[in-house]
Amino acid sequence: MNDDIILDIQNVTKKFPGVTALSNVSMKVQRGEIHGLCGENGAGKSTLMKILSGVYPYGTYEGEVFYNGEELRLEHSSIRHANELGISIVHQELTLVPSMTVGENVYLGKEPVEKKSINWNKLYSDTDKILARYNLDVKSQAVVRTLGVGKMQMVEIAKALSEDAQVLILDEPTSALNEVEIKKLMEILATLKANGVTIIYITHKLNEFFGITDSVTVLRDGETVTTQPTRNLSEERLVQYMVGRQMKERFPKGNRQPGEVIFEVEDLCAEDPSDPSRMVVNGVSFTLRQGEILGIAGLMGSGRTELVTTIFGEYGKVTSGRLILEGRDLKINSARDAIEHGISLVPEDRKGQGLVLMQSILKNISLPNLNQFAGVFSLDKDAELEASLYQAKSLAIKAPNLQVSCNTLSGGNQQKVVIAKWLMSRPKILIMDDPTRGVDVGAKYEIYKLMNELAERGVSIIMISSELEEVLGMSDRVMVMHDGRSNGTLDVATATQEKIMALATGINSHNHTSN
Amino acid sequence: MKLAVPETKSPDKTSSVLGKMFRQNIQTYAIILALIFIWIFFAFLTDGNYLKAQNFSNLFRQMTVTAFLAIGMVLVIVTGNIDLSVGKLAGFVSVVVAYFQATIWTRVLPDQALAAATLSVFIGVAVGALFGVLQGYIISFLNVPSFIVTLGGMFVLNGAILLVTQGKTIPANQPYFSVIAQGYLPVAAGWILASLVVVYLYFNMFRSRQKKRAHGFVLSNIYLDLALTTFFAILVVGYVYIVNQYNGVQIPVLLLAITSVIISYMANNTRFGRYAYAIGGNRDAARLSGINIRNNIFYVFVLMGLLSGIAGVVLASYVGYGTIAAGQGYELDAIAAAILGGTSTLGGVGTIWGALIGALIMSSLSNGLQLLNVAPSWQYLLKGLVLVLAVYADVTFKKRG
Structure with missing residues (x-):
């Protein structure tokens, strides 16, 4: 099956000071396919895509990338070089100017110019053509601010396609979309494929690979694990590929004896402040014992950060739920209230x-x-x-x-x-949101030791972590979040990375287990 | 970057204190050098008249109104806000005070000059503070950006000035009242005051060392502390010596010094001040640290109003009447003084003492150019250039450092 390779990545290594983000990564993408790319947070997906889009230009990495049979040499000076060659990327975060129209956004930075002034008619008619060709249901003169997130995503795609893209990279396009919008997106991707566009599709939601991709590449710790046709894969197999590694002794052993339950969260719900129809925290309940470390696992966008900032009184509108500390109901409307009640938050950023x-x-x-x-x-x-x-x-x-x-x-x-x-x-309760992100190994170990000491002194800790090893190494119990809900709580003695990943990707979201 | 293991009992490494002080306050030193340069420059061009006791004394007196506004402006800008209404607010206060003296006290309190003057001061300061309450409320609790609120405030006050004055000039030259901006301490009193300040400086130095010792901190070198204290003592004595050659310590400068000490203390040694700097430095971090951002910004604007009130009273006393043009453009002088003094327009950084030096630079320029009979057009031109040049020098210097 080496028929028509549009993109051939060979032995690419990318190093940052102190970290090797990619090590000998190879990946082949066939023309006209939808190629899935998956891996844990930090596996190297984003770095690889940044190489393809020119954020890390030619010469800043080792190895070769062939595009249409020729070596891809993206210039340092122009971030748009990749675009001009036909490789476009839709980033996870939206990059639109809300106050401008759809057409202005699609042609931002490459407006059709005639006698030094912008030809608005051409701009809008060209935008209409792109929108019509790929069946995107937006109006070129609509102001972006007035659109929903799903439509904004379409505008992003139109923007990426305005340069006659041959390869379109989508980085977690569904993380902010609802079910209907996701379905619509899948239809659009099918249209794009029918039009001959090659798509690299990155997502944390494993089930999305199966409806739409032709093959999937798995990255782990900056290395390629495998590339396989999607029909040979299952979600369980993907999870194994994603996490399949040995646990090392990186976590100091604590001597914790968690006591009574001191904090309870009951059926907590909170809306997305920018989109009240979307519940980012959707009926979460859990308990926390004195001197316990409760890990919260979940992929990005699963609502874990929103959950803890809601508890801390600094997220959007809480629509229902109770917080009970030492048997008393808490009213927390701001960080000040939380701090007064002995709850502290080490924030994600x-x-x-x-x-x-x-x-x-x-x-x-x-x-x-x-x-x-x-x-x-x-x-x-x-x-x-x-x-x-x-x-x-x-x-x-x-x-x-x-x-x-x-x-x-x-x-x-x-x-x-x-x-x-x-x-x-x-604090009585210390919430730590991804406390070791971007922290070197030595300092990580010290932070772990400190967490153990605190827990031994009776402080209860809620730790969000993107690293499964860390969750398993440090927690007494692990709550796994998916799509704004608690998808189950596991005792660390019986939890495995596979079980957590299965819950986090929503494989068995129907048989809801809860603690 | 390699960092050493902390010497946990040592807040400062004595050996590098001077170097560190210099690095941390680089802009303050640059601005002091600029001030000295400006003084020498004008002294040279005016055959030394510029730095003679009389002009030196006037120079400081001239800066007071702007300086009252500038020290408030520091805190406003530090929290990431701006106040464009302060010039007109000071102007409005000055005409209100003049109006009371010219038309009300003469009827209500005839022959009670001292009471009338005192009441004038209270009313002036109260009007300023009340307007600060109003603007602060709209900014912090109704979420209207400070730029808009105070721009609107500027227009409103301009109208209010016209209403009160009816387009006429109102005298405010009652003797007791004039003392505020035109009075001088007797020479002996000036010397007594200077001695008290010097004694306090040394006393404070030893007390602070003693407290540090009680906490078990490593003390900085005593000779260094002594040298610094002596330096400030010489500044105080030298200043009093010079102004005593003319009429004595100027009352408005004394008021400014006292106010500055209080505001500077608030900025550095109270929760209010520390929160203001944290809000300007990183609003999100401040919020997540449990700081009540709305209240803090509200009080900053109340304080700004209060200081504008004081500035207005001094202004009325200084010029001796209230006019329709009172306070025109003072807000820009105040902002310029704060920025010259090292306040960052991005928020989070700025000192009261820097703003005072900034205000002194502005008045030194005006005064010198007036002495040389330079046309007002050129005065504005030069002030603008100095402001941009100073910030440009700072930006490039910091980039290199």
Whole structure:
């Protein structure tokens, strides 16, 4: 089956300082097929697609990529070079200008120009042609802001196709779509295929591969595991390929004895603030015991971050549900309420939400805790420094002093500062959203040890993690989320990566297990 | 980057304190150098008249109105907001104060000059603060951007000024009231004040060292602390010496100094101030740290209104009347002073002392150019150039560093 290969990736290796994102990846894509690409978070899918789209241009990686039989040499200077050659990508996040019309967005940066001014008639009629050809149900003069997410996705596709794309890459296009919109998208992809467009389709929802793809490539830890025709595969097989590796001793053994249940979440529901018809947290219930580490697994877009920010009082509208801490109902409307009740959150986006980067370590650690040092008119700065030093020391934050601003610290040390600031508030429940993301191995181990110590002291921890090994290595129980729901809670003694991945990809979402 | 293991009991490494201070405050030092350069430049062109006691004294007096506005503006900009109404608010306060003196107190409180002057001050400050409450409420609780609210406020106040003055100039030159911006401390009082400040500086230095010792921190080098304290003591004594050659310590400058100490203390040593900087530095992180962003920004605007009220009172006393053009363009001077002093337009960064030096630079330029009889057109041109040049120098310097 080596008939007509449009894209041939051979032994591509891409290194970042300290990390090898791709190592000897090879992949062949046939002309006119829909080629699925899957792997865990961090398996290297995005890096590979960034090489194909020119974000990492020719020369910044090792190995070869052949496109239509010739080596692909994307220029450094122009991010649009790949587009011009016929390779287009639709990113996971929408990249449209909401205040502009569909036509303006489709031709943004490549407007048809006549005598130095934009030919609007041509722009709109060309847009209409693209929309009609691929059966996209949007109007070229509609303002993007007025469209739903599903239609915006269509505009993204039209934008990608406006350059006569031969290869279209879709990076998790369904993560923000509802069932009807997904169905419509699948129809569009079939039309595109019928028109001879080759599609590389990335998704975390494994069932989507089976309706539509011709073959699937699996990546794991930056390496190619296999490429197979879809008809030879099953979801279970895919999961095995995705996780099939040995657990190493990377997690310090704690000596935890979880106590009584101190925190209960009952049937929590929350709407997407930008789209009230979509429930991002949809009837989640769980319990948390004192001194327990509860892992929350789930793929991106499964609602895990939304769940914990909802509990923390900082997400969209809560439509129903109860939070019960130590037998009492909680009303949490803001982070302030949560902190007062002894709930702290180490957020997912360390730089964007965890730290005031330009400020010193000292000011960051004490920020939520200034009440502890406040007199009537002033702050006791010496006490503040002493308490912050204590935290910095116990977390082994590596810096010459606490006046150093946080933007000079490494990822691991920044994360320690975020943790320090919340430890100073002496929480009963510490929620950690992907606490080791972008953290080097050594600092990871220290964070794990710290989590064990905290749990042994009776702090209850909720840990979201994208790494299955981490979830299994650190948790007492694992709740797996899929599509805004808890798809089951597993005891860590009996949980396996395969079981978690099966729940996370929604394979047995019908036989709902719950704790 | 390799970072050393922390010396946990040492907040600062003594050996590098000076170097670190310099690096952290690079813009402050650059701006002080610019100020000294401007002074020498004008002193040279005016045969030394520029730095003679009388002009030196006036120079500081001239900056006070802008400086009151600028120190408030620092906090507004630090939280990521802007206030375009402060010039007109100060102007409005000045005409209201003038109106009370010219038409109300003469009827209600005849022959009670001191009470009338005192009440004028209270009313002026209260009007400023109330307007701050109003604008702050709309900005923080009704979610209208501060740029829009204060732009609207500027128009509203302009109308209000015309309403109060009816297009006429109202005198505000009652003797007690004039003292606020035109009075001087007796020479002896100036010296007593200077001595008290110097004693306090040394006392504070030793007390702070003692407290640090009690907490078990490694102390910075005593000679270094002494040198720094002595430097500030010399500045205070030198200043009083010079202004005493003329009429003595200027009352408005004294008021400004006291206000600045209070606001600077609030900015650095209270939750209110620390939250303001955190909000401007990273709004999301501040929110997730449990900070009540709305309340904080509300109070920043109330404080800005209050300071505009003080500025308006000083303005009325300084010029001796309320006019329809009162406060025209002062908001831009205040913003320029804050930015010259190192306040970042992106929020999160800025100091009160920097803004004071910024205001001093602005008034030093105006004063020098007036002394040289340069036409107002060129004065504006030069001020604009200096502002852009200063920020450009800062941007390039930081990029290299």
